[in-house]
Amino acid sequence: MSARADTMTEQTIIVALGGNALQPESERGDIHQQVAHTRESLGAIVALARDGWRIAVVHGNGPQIGDELLRNELARAEMPPLPLGVLVAGTAGWIGYMIQQSLQNALERAGIDRQVVTLIAQVLVDPEDARSEPTKPVGRSMDAAQAEVLKQELGWTSRMTPGGWHRVVPSPIPTGIVEAGIIRQLVDQGVIVICLGGGGTPVYRDPVLRLEGVDAVIDKDRAAAVLGAAIGAETLLILTNVDGAYRGYGTPAQELLGELTAAQAEAMLEAGEFGAGSMGPKIEAALAFLRAGGRFAHVARLDHGLEAVRGEAGTVLHA
Numbered sequence: 001m002s003a004r005a006d007t008m009t010e011q012t013i014i015v016a017l018g019g020n021a022l023q024p025e026s027e028r029g030d031i032h033q034q035v036a037h038t039r040e041s042l043g044a045i046v047a048l049a050r051d052g053w054r055i056a057v058v059h060g061n062g063p064q065i066g067d068e069l070l071r072n073e074l075a076r077a078e079m080p081p082l083p084l085g086v087l088v089a090g091t092a093g094w095i096g097y098m099i100q101q102s103l104q105n106a107l108e109r110a111g112i113d114r115q116v117v118t119l120i121a122q123v124l125v126d127p128e129d130a131r132s133e134p135t136k137p138v139g140r141s142m143d144a145a146q147a148e149v150l151k152q153e154l155g156w157t158s159r160m161t162p163g164g165w166h167r168v169v170p171s172p173i174p175t176g177i178v179e180a181g182i183i184r185q186l187v188d189q190g191v192i193v194i195c196l197g198g199g200g201t202p203v204y205r206d207p208v209l210r211l212e213g214v215d216a217v218i219d220k221d222r223a224a225a226v227l228g229a230a231i232g233a234e235t236l237l238i239l240t241n242v243d244g245a246y247r248g249y250g251t252p253a254q255e256l257l258g259e260l261t262a263a264q265a266e267a268m269l270e271a272g273e274f275g276a277g278s279m280g281p282k283i284e285a286a287l288a289f290l291r292a293g294g295r296f297a298h299v300a301r302l303d304h305g306l307e308a309v310r311g312e313a314g315t316v317l318h319a
Contacts, residue, residue, distance in 0.1 A: 010052055010053075010054070011053060011054065011233075011234045011235060012053070012054040012055075012056070012187060012188075012228075012231060012232060012233040012234060012235070013048060013053050013054070013055055013056075013233060013234070013235040013236070013237055013309070014056050014058060014224045014225075014227055014228040014233045014235070014236045014237065014289075015044070015045055015048070015055060015056070015057045015058070015237045015239065015305070016058045016059075016060075016220055016221050016224040016236070016237065016238045016239065016285075017041060017057060017058070017059040017060070017099075017239050017302075018059070018060045018062075018220070018239065018240055018241070018302075019059060019060030019061045019062045019063050019064055019065075019095070019198070019220075020060070020062060020063060020241065021037060021041050021239070021241070021302050022034050022037045022038050022041065022059075022063075022064075022095065022098070023037070023063040023064060024037070025063070025140065025141060025163060029063060029064075029067065034064075034098060035098055035102070038098045038099055038102045039102045039105075039106070041239075041302055042099070042102055042103050042106050043106075043303060043305070043306075044237075044239065044302070044303070044304075044305025044306050045057060045103060045192070045305070046103070046106045046107060046110055046112065047305070047306040048305070048306060048309065049107060049112050049114050049192060050110065050112055051306075054187045054188065054190065055187070055192045055193070056183060056187050056192075056193045056194075056195060056227060056231065056233070057099065057103075057192065057193070057194045057195070058195065058196040058197075058199075058220050058223060058224040058227065059095055059096070059099060059194070059196075059197055059198070059220060060198060060199065060220040061088065061091040061092070061095060061197060061198030061199075061217070061220075062136075062137065062138050062139070062217075063138075063139065063140065064091045064095060064198075065084075065087060065088060065091050065138050065139070065198055065217055066138040066139015066140060066166075066167060067139060067140070068087045068090065068091060069084065069087065069138070069139065069167070070139065072087060073154050083213070083215050084169060084215035084216065084217070085201055085202060085203075085213040085214055085215045085216065086213070088197075088198045088199075088200075088201050088202070088217055089120055089197075089201040091197060091198050092118075092120050092121075092196075092197025092198055092200075092201065093118070093120060093197070095197055095198075096118030096119075096120075096194045096195075096197050097118060099118070099194050100116050100117070100118045100194055103116050103192065103194075104116050114190060114191070114192055115190070115191045115192070116191070116192045116194065117186065117191055117192075117193055117194070118193075118194040118195070118197075119179060119182070119183060119186075119193055119194070119195045120195075120197070120201065121177055121178065121179045121183065121195045121196050121197075121200045121201070122177075122178040122179065122200060122201050122202075122203045122211065123174045123176070123177055123178070123196065123199065123200030123201065123202055123203065123218055123223055123226070124174065124175050124176040124177070124178060124202075124203060124204065124205065125172035125173065125174060125175060125202045125203070125204055125214065125216070125218070126172060126173070126175065126204065127204040127214055129172035129173055130170055130172040130202060130204070130214040130215070130216045131170065131214075132170060132172070133170075134157045134168040134169050134170050134171075135168055135170070135171050136168055136169050136170070136171035136217050136219065137159070137161050137163075137166035137167070137168055138166065138167055138168070138169055138217060139166060139167050140166075141161075141163045141164030141165060141166055142158065142164060142165040142166070143164065143165060144160075144165055146165070147165040150167070157169075162275070162278065169215075169216060169217050170214075170215070170216040170217070171216060171217055171218060171219055172202060172214070172216050172218065173222065174199070174200065174202075174218050174219075174222055174223045174226045175226070176226065176230070177196070177200065177223075177226060177227050177230050178203065178211065179195070180227065180230035180231060183195055183227070183230075183231055184230070184231040184232070187231060195227070196218075196220065196223045196224065196227060198217060198218070198220065199217060199218030199219055199220040199222070199223040200218055200223050201213065202214045202216045202217075202218055219281055219285070221238055221281055221282050221284075221285035221286075222281065222284070222285045222288065224236060224238070224285065224289075225285040225286070225288040225289035225292070225294075225297075226288075226292075228289050228292070228294055229288075229289065229292030229293060229294065232293075233289075233294060234294060234295045234296065235294065235295060235296045235297070235298070235309065236285070236286060236289045236294055236296070236297040236298065237297075237298045237300070237305055237308060237309060238282050238285065238286065238297070238298065238299045238300070239300060239301070239302045239305055240282065240299060240300070240301065240302065241301065241302065242279075242301060243256055243300070243301050243304070243313070243314065244256050244257065244258070244299050244300055244301070244308075244313070244314040244315035245257045245260070245265075245274060245279055245282075245283060245299050245315040246279075247268070247273060248273075249274075249275065249279065256315070257315050258314075258315060258316070259315070259316050259317075259318075260315065260316070260317050260318075261317070261318060261319065262287055262290050262291070262317060262318070262319050265283055265286070265287060265317050266287060268283075269283050269284065269287070279299070282299050283299075283317075285297075286299065286317045287317070290317060290318065290319055295318065295319075296316055296317070296318050297316070297317040297318075298314050298315065298316050298317075299314055299315045299317075300313055300314025300315070301313070301314065
């Protein structure tokens with residue numbers, strides 16, 4: 001029996017939804033396609049709302065922020081370009097709007113009386129960390145020739161990833177959520193809060209100017225773990241495009257790991273069992289959440305979210 005088989009209601013859960021779920025690599029990614037995928041991605045959240053969970057939704061923006069950067073830079077001869085941090089806040093607004101409206105409609109159809117709100121949240125980082133080597137892939141995949149052209153024409157930094165060449169941007173480690181207090185108040189009142197879009201808008205505290213923005217993109221799973229600790233969430237649910245964490249992923253002997261203790265997961269992470277650019281950051285986020293007092297962290301396929309929380313699917317990590 002899974003450690004999560006005794007699912008209880010009236011607890012708080014952080015649901016981390018990937019930006020790739022809303023804009024798959026294989027599609028052009030126009031707004032109609034993204035709205036359609038958004039509507040298809042919310043079944044687990046509706047089911048959790050029906051079961052009485054208090055919910056905060058965190059979402060990524062990897063494909064979307066890459067497109068926004070490209071639009072911004074292609075138009076730079078006509079309009080002043082916006083910095084990366086401002087574009088992150090922009091994607092948090094319009095992706096949040098898509099999720100909010102789609103979720104409101106789905107809840108109404110299901111006869112569930114819950115309010116939904118999108119909140120633009122600022123995430124504290126170390127400014128030196130924000131100026132470190134770019135590591136986070138964003139946008140669409142390219143071949144080597146395209147990457148070189150964009151490097152010469154627009155100054156992009158790119159690297160080879162499992163999905164092809166991608167632009168990379170700085171990705172500092174989140175240390176706190178500026179709006180954690182109001183997020184907790186709303187969640188405790190039963191409001192479903194969509195926040196930390198794209199991992200949240202990165203900021204730092206300047207001794208004179210106070211809060212100041214930085215140009216970076218924060219990993220949404222790491223931000224979700226920090227939020228969970230800040231608002232006292234018991235559960236973190238990371239929804240992705242695979243069934244869970246695997247031993248020997250991509251090999252003929254691959255094995256889905258149904259349940260891991262934090263110690264087991266940490267040992268496997270240190271041994272390189274989880275991909276550095278894929279499952280690794282998710283396991284790191286799950287471990288950070290557990291260390292900060294969370295009870296359960298789940299990694300599951302997008303359409304298996306409720307089953308994962310009930311201990312019937314995905315991978316669950318616990319102390």
